[in-house]
Amino acid sequence: EKLRDAGFVAPFCSLEQLGKLIGSFPPLIGYNMENKLNGLQTWVGVSRTQALEMVLSYPKIVGVNAERTVGPAAQFLLLHNENITVSYLAEHPRVLTRSLERCLQPRVERLNEIGKKQWAPTSLVSLSDRGFQEKYGRLGDPPPPEKKNADKTPD
Structure with a gap:
């Protein structure tokens, strides 16, 4: 019911898609989907439709805190790579689920x-x-040696 009320209904989402969505991430039904969708809209800057699509393509994103993880990751990626847009982030929600401090920034x-x-x-x-x-x-290590095609040997 929470999923239906949040917008996971036809024509946007078929019953089969809804079943797959819940099957791929069963805890999904315990979340307040309205809050999760609003969080994606607020902290990433996506539209309502994009937020719904993000959850459909990567349901585990609802288990990640939008304010503490998803939003900072989005802002960092948008600031540090000129080729990244909000639309790109909406199409690749998994990139927003990694910690800024422990993963994205050091990498x-x-x-x-x-x-x-x-x-x-x-x-x-x-x-x-x-x-x-x-x-x-690792950060601070010398650059890795360049690999040359001639050095590759078949397994």
Whole structure:
């Protein structure tokens, strides 16, 4: 009922989509969806429709605090990459679920440190901490050695 009242109804969302939505993140039904959607609108700057689409594409976003995590992540990404727009963030809500202090900021600082100025938020958050460090090193480390195609050997 909360989901229906929040706008997850036809023509925007079919019963089948609603079932998949709940099935992919069962705790969803316990949240005040109106507050969650308003939080996305306020802290990210998306429209109501975009907020609904964000939840449909990545339901776990409702479990993340909009004021403390989603909003600061959105502002940071918008300020630090000129190619990122609010529409991009609406299409890739997962990038807004990572902590600014523990994930986003240190990773962007490391990429800047090694001279990698162009980066996509999706690749920024898709790697685990270990995976990111293996690929780019840690903040303060020397830049990783360049890999050459000739050095690659088949497995």
